Amino acid sequence: MKSSIELGDKLHEECGVFGVFLNDPLRDAASLAYYGLLSLQHRGQESAGIAAVREKTIDCRKGMGLVGDVFNADTIAQLRGSAAVGHVRYSTTGSSCVENAQPFVSRFKLGSIAVAHNGTLTNADVVRELLEDAGIGFISSSDSEVIVNLIAKNYKKGLEKALTDTIKFIKGSYALVVLTDDALVGARDPNGIRPLCLGKLGTAGPSNGGWVLASESCAIDAVGGEFVRDIEPGELIIINNDEVLSFSFSEKTRRAVCSFEYVYFARPDSIIDKVDVYGSRIRAGEILGRESAVSADLVVGVPDSGVPAAIGYGRATGTLFGLGIVKSKYVGRTFIAPDQAAREKAVSVKHNVIGREVRGKRVVIIDDSIVRGTTSRRLVSILRKAGAKEVHIRVCSPPVRFPCYFGIDTPHRKDLISNENSVTELCTSLGADSLAFISVEGLLESLDANEENSYCLGCFTGEYPIPVSGEEASISPRGR
Numbered sequence: 001m002k003s004s005i006e007l008g009d010k011l012h013e014e015c016g017v018f019g020v021f022l023n024d025p026l027r028d029a030a031s032l033a034y035y036g037l038l039s040l041q042h043r044g045q046e047s048a049g050i051a052a053v054r055e056k057t058i059d060c061r062k063g064m065g066l067v068g069d070v071f072n073a074d075t076i077a078q079l080r081g082s083a084a085v086g087h088v089r090y091s092t093t094g095s096s097c098v099e100n101a102q103p104f105v106s107r108f109k110l111g112s113i114a115v116a117h118n119g120t121l122t123n124a125d126v127v128r129e130l131l132e133d134a135g136i137g138f139i140s141s142s143d144s145e146v147i148v149n150l151i152a153k154n155y156k157k158g159l160e161k162a163l164t165d166t167i168k169f170i171k172g173s174y175a176l177v178v179l180t181d182d183a184l185v186g187a188r189d190p191n192g193i194r195p196l197c198l199g200k201l202g203t204a205g206p207s208n209g210g211w212v213l214a215s216e217s218c219a220i221d222a223v224g225g226e227f228v229r230d231i232e233p234g235e236l237i238i239i240n241n242d243e244v245l246s247f248s249f250s251e252k253t254r255r256a257v258c259s260f261e262y263v264y265f266a267r268p269d270s271i272i273d274k275v276d277v278y279g280s281r282i283r284a285g286e287i288l289g290r291e292s293a294v295s296a297d298l299v300v301g302v303p304d305s306g307v308p309a310a311i312g313y314g315r316a317t318g319t320l321f322g323l324g325i326v327k328s329k330y331v332g333r334t335f336i337a338p339d340q341a342a343r344e345k346a347v348s349v350k351h352n353v354i355g356r357e358v359r360g361k362r363v364v365i366i367d368d369s370i371v372r373g374t375t376s377r378r379l380v381s382i383l384r385k386a387g388a389k390e391v392h393i394r395v396c397s398p399p400v401r402f403p404c405y406f407g408i409d410t411p412h413r414k415d416l417i418s419n420e421n422s423v424t425e426l427c428t429s430l431g432a433d434s435l436a437f438i439s440v441e442g443l444l445e446s447l448d449a450n451e452e453n454s455y456c457l458g459c460f461t462g463e464y465p466i467p468v469s470g471e472e473a474s475i476s477p478r479g480r
């Protein structure tokens with residue numbers, strides 16, 4: 001059974017990908033992949049895997065659990081080779097089992113490849129059926145295996161053609177890293193929904209120079225690399241023998257980066273598509289303060305992503321900022337919470353209040369999002385119990401009313417509390433004195449949205465950048 005505190009009350013990132021290509025064939029890339037994956041651990045905690053290539057042979061280790069559970073010094077040492085790809089996973093498509101852990105490796109007559117994918121293919125079922133009809137077998141239920149099998153099927157056309165033909169065939173969201181016998185490849189879907197960036201390793205460091213691809217720039221920092229640039233939507237890059245070749249495989253399409261990456265998923269020290277995540281959270285708080293200020297004595301953020309927004313809100317409204325809510329870092333995302341009663345218990349373990357900070361005060365709490373409402377209800381209750389005179393909730397994303405089809409785990413629409421309730425009804429249900437969400441326009445302002453920088457807002461507006469069955473399919477006119 002797949003259930004957790006975070007699954008219960010937060011949207012859930014699905015995966016993180018990492019790739020490294022070292023110029024020196026005698027250096028080992030797997031340990032860098034290990035450190036890269038550790039810094040992407042927040043993007044997936046169910047399974048982890050690394051594949052490395054040596055003398056045209058790809059070897060792979062993967063397993064269930066955190067990066068530190070799956071790998072140790074011995075397993076990393078066994079993965080020899082100067083190029084590697086890695087993956088951390090939280091599943092939405094395909095069940096939670098080791099068969100679905102990535103990277104997926106395919107060995108065939110002309111070579112071998114390993115693929116790590118973040119995102120969701122919207123036409124995976126159709127492509128899978130076509131491949132099965134052509135006699136190609138699958139070992140997993142993951143849509144990512146469709147990609148590896150398609151590349152393998154097309155490989156006789158040559159690497160570049162196999163990749164572009166595959167990528168043109170698949171639909172949906174993807175940030176891909178692919179390891180071949182002699183190259184590292186990166187690709188990002190034509191809307192750039194999921195992030196992917198390029199970094200460079202200097203010749204002065206222990207790696208002796210090379211290239212890195214990662215879901216977030218924090219992973220490039222973690223391995224001592226230098227951020228070079230984001231991979232563009234619809235761009236394919238092939239890294240081989242210290243050469244970085246870039247190809248555009250789609251018509252110029254409007255960028256539709258997942259806005260939730262900035263609200264909640266990404267690490268605050270990452271920069272995605274030139275927008276720094278921490279700065280966007282501070283701005284969201286400032287805008288919330290401008291849009292829905294309330295008289296209060298203290299503003300506190302719900303850790304972790306609510307904290308920068310609380311700082312911004314405090315600055316904008318002149319409200320004192322404090323650390324009134326504590327989060328246990330050790331209640332992991334894999335904590336089993338199969339029903340609502342168990343989820344509420346889990347939330348009690350996860351958050352507590354510093355009583356002396358809030359007693360007798362009118363408190364504003366800033367959260368990144370409200371999904372089911374379990375966390376907010378519990379926080380209001382424990383703040384009141386600790387003596388807070390008033391509790392006001394401000395949320396730095398608009399109400400989540402629609403599911404995500406692009407790699408983020410969302411509850412059924414009926415369980416999205418904002419889909420079922422007006423803001424007034426929700427405020428009463430949470431037991432708060434007032435409740436307000438940032439507007440869609442406010443969120444876009446926090447992300448510096450403009451003609452060049454446009455965002456996916458699907459889970460807030462129901463308007464999606466790619467056709468999805470049963471849903472409207474367009475970039476929101478407000479999505480700019």
Ligand code: SF4
Pocket residue numbers: 011193257258259260261403404405406407408456457458459460
């Ligand atoms: S619908 Fe769009 S904005 Fe919402 S989580 Fe999915 S990709 Fe992100």
